Amino acid sequence: MITCQDLEKEIEKVITTPDTNSLMFSNVGDTFKEHFRNINIYYAWLTASVKVWKPKKIVELGAETGASTLALYLKKQKDTKLISIDYNSQWPFVPPKMLNDKKNVKLIAANDLDESMIKKNKKLLTGIDYLFIDTNHTYEQISKEAELYTEFLASPALIVIDDIQLGGLDKFWKEIPYETMDISKYHSCGFGFFIFNR
Numbered sequence: 697m698i699t700c701q702d703l704e705k706e707i708e709k710v711i712t713t714p715d716t717n718s719l720m721f722s723n724v725g726d727t728f729k730e731h732f733r734n735i736n737i738y739y740a741w742l743t744a745s746v747k748v749w750k751p752k753k754i755v756e757l758g759a760e761t762g763a764s765t766l767a768l769y770l771k772k773q774k775d776t777k778l779i780s781i782d783y784n785s786q787w788p789f790v791p792p793k794m795l796n797d798k799k800n801v802k803l804i805a806a807n808d809l810d811e812s813m814i815k816k817n818k819k820l821l822t823g824i825d826y827l828f829i830d831t832n833h834t835y836e837q838i839s840k841e842a843e844l845y846t847e848f849l850a851s852p853a854l855i856v857i858d859d860i861q862l863g864g865l866d867k868f869w870k871e872i873p874y875e876t877m878d879i880s881k882y883h884s885c886g887f888g889f890f891i892f893n894r
């Protein structure tokens with residue numbers, strides 16, 4: 697079983713490969729390239745982590761513009777499913793190529809805590825082996841997300857959490873009963889991951 701440190705070493709190798717950026721941007725238009733450049737390397741980390749972890753089913757909670765959704769898509773394997781859930785129904789940074797990939801991409805405009813939405817999408821959500829959480833940064837919200845989505849997790853599953861130093865996430869982060877990896881060097885509000893196992 698790979699440790700968080702070893703996984704991070706593998707991801708770092710991909711991020712620091714000189715042509716990673718050109719590879720990463722090769723599928724997207726100029727608007728997206730500019731946005732990715734202007735934000736930070738955290739998007740590059742998301743792309744690299746998918747390339748290394750090779751998940752079969754990625755679920756994103758909290759997409760906002762869809763920039764992270766795109767980052768999670770760029771280096772996924774051909775048949776990997778990507779499901780993104782946000783109140784927001786826009787995902788403006790998701791390019792047509794992704795929107796048209798209906799077999800593999802599902803964007804759900806909903807409250808991620810809505811149990812009827814979860815029930816309706818039970819089959820789709822089962823077997824998550826990469827969960828990215830970036831919603832409202834309260835302890836209550838992330839605790840409820842953990843409660844509702846854990847049953848859908850594969851084992852092992854990579855759990856990536858953005859903004860671990862914001863709001864109530866710090867408390868949640870400290871309570872995680874697994875080895876955690878703080879990679880806040882990629883994001884000013886904190887960033888980290890752990891590997892879930894049953």
Ligand SMILES: C[S@@+](CC[C@H](N)C(=O)[O-])C[C@H]1O[C@@H](n2cnc3c(N)ncnc32)[C@H](O)[C@@H]1O
Pocket residue numbers: 757758759760761762763764765781782783784806807808809830831832
């Ligand atoms: C920080 S933004 C996500 C940023 C995005 N992941 C990125 O890195 O580009 C947080 C998003 O979480 C969404 N959100 C917050 N609470 C939510 C909930 N209960 N269900 C669905 N989406 C939620 C908001 O609509 C917002 O778009």
